């Protein structure tokens with residue numbers, strides 16, 4: 001059966017009263033692309049503006065003068081939209097349900113009134129530490145409510161937050177602190193996850209050795225574990241929050257003022273600081289959250305991502321809270337204390353919308369359906385996936401065992417750069433096909449381009465690379481401190497388009513199938529990583545002369561990391577050295593970057609100009625060495641035979 005011929009799954013019964021029906025989708029999509037000013041002019045009103053906007057869209061994708069602005073003369077504050085405006089009607093409604101790592105510890109229900117109190121206090125603490133409008137604040141936190149307070153406190157005073165995933169190493173943290181010139185880091189003592197603890201504060205201590213002496217460190221004493229303490233630099237933030245006023249006037253911000261920076265991996269060099277705006281981003285996060293999850297007042301929404309990734313920004317914090325929702329924050333992992341944890345939490349909190357990654361579904365699928373069947377999942381109404389293509393087997397398992405065939409699955413394709421969902425199903429409005437992200441969201445104009453010529457592939461049943469022809473409000477605005485890099489990365493290769501870096505197929509029904517990255521970015525368990533980052537970590541080791549890293553298909557992670565390593569002259573390969581390199585990469589970048597397979601490579605296949613032929617390395621890593629294509633341009637074709645002979649992946 002070819003993928004194109006996959007039959008559509010009809011919209012399940014019970015979605016007749018969904019927010020959007022099929023006819024609404026067609027009508028609204030049509031207007032959103034033919035008259036974006038009218039469409040988004042109306043949608044922008046879902047936020048409260050201090051001064052309304054008069055201009056809606058102002059965007060130019062022309063290489064050399066790329067400029068993206070939405071609602072540019074509007075004034076608003078993101079924290080007001082996520083908190084204050086809900087207080088008259090929702091003060092006692094739960095804003096955040098915090099489910100701790102330890103299943104026996106009590107969950108916390110934080111009301112909008114309490115959220116307001118905490119965010120105002122934390123904002124006052126930031127002010128007292130000298131943080132001003134436009135200053136950068138790095139957040140390096142576990143999945144605890146204080147992470148959300150920190151984001152919103154920054155937004156309240158107009159500071160720009162940059163969250164660094166708590167699984168990243170001190171080096172990665174230091175690089176990000178330095179790149180954005182942060183004035184302050186907010187962290188916690190330790191982070192419990194899956195019964196183990198990560199020493200966040202001591203990681204921050206190690207990072208700060210490489211940063212300016214002026215960077216302060218605000219510490220949330222979460223577990224009470226002992227940490228080192230540097231008087232004058234380290235601040236007990238919870239204690240200070242008790243001392244300051246619970247009232248901090250929100251700073252009026254321009255719609256185009258940055259709300260946050262989030263670093264993400266690209267195909268080359270160091271991670272890019274993706275900059276998102278206040279107005280356009282928030283409109284887009286709120287709107288996609290409402291429509292794509294069919295979110296209705298009173299629903300309990302759970303996105304299992306970490307706030308360190310864009311998914312956590314848009315669908316744990318900003319989207320849900322802008323909509324006055326109840327959002328679940330989960331500190332733990334899907335498989336601890338057992339493989340039933342996700343479903344236990346869904347049952348316990350009567351979750352209505354559940355949003356997770358294919359890698360989690362695959363790993364739980366492997367544990368058997370009995371873990372799901374133990375729990376009452378009748379509250380679930382909509383299921384979502386994000387992060388990588390979902391294989392049809394996992395989709396069908398999710399649909400059958402978790403959704404019991406009653407819950408539409410929204411497979412949401414989007415990126416850190418896009419701010420919110422771009423190609424996705426909508427419950428009640430769009431039918432689904434297992435493995436397809438289906439159709440574009442409002443205002444999104446996807447085009448399939450020929451990878452070589454850049455020509456538009458018109459009609460259905462076409463394949464190529466995915467580009468977007470028009471701006472949408474959630475689009476990133478620039479790379480922090482490097483607008484040139486922004487233009488070169490996204491607008492140079494296919495002039496006039498935003499280039500996504502993904503390959504894609506549009507099937508006979510006009511449905512989109514994302515086929516994965518076409519650049520040197522790999523996707524490990526839904527986490528983006530540049531192969532260049534792992535390579536530069538490896539070559540930083542004294543025994544490594546050269547390294548080339550590629551992705552290969554991995555049953556659970558989607559893609560695994562395959563590293564070809566050439567050792568320095570005279571260094572003998574050994575299993576101990578392999579272990580040492582694995583630990584080295586973990587320390588340099590973080591646990592998610594640890595190579596799954598390391599192959600010793602006396603030589604790497606290179607062109608005569610010295611360029612590593614990754615295409616060949618990818619094939620060997622995929623155990624598909626029969627079809628290497630033309631290798632005649634190689635400087636030394638013989639190295640290929642050696643690599644094939646000693647390949648590590650023989651499945």
Ligand code: 6R9
Pocket residue numbers: 264309310311385386387388389390411412413414415416417437500501502514516517523526527528
């Ligand atoms: C939100 C997020 C973006 C890359 C993207 C693509 C892959 C994300 C997907 C998907 C197929 C989906 N991706 N969602 N591929 N189907 N539903 O994941 O952002 O970390 O920046 O990654 O992830 O390759 O280009 P980010």
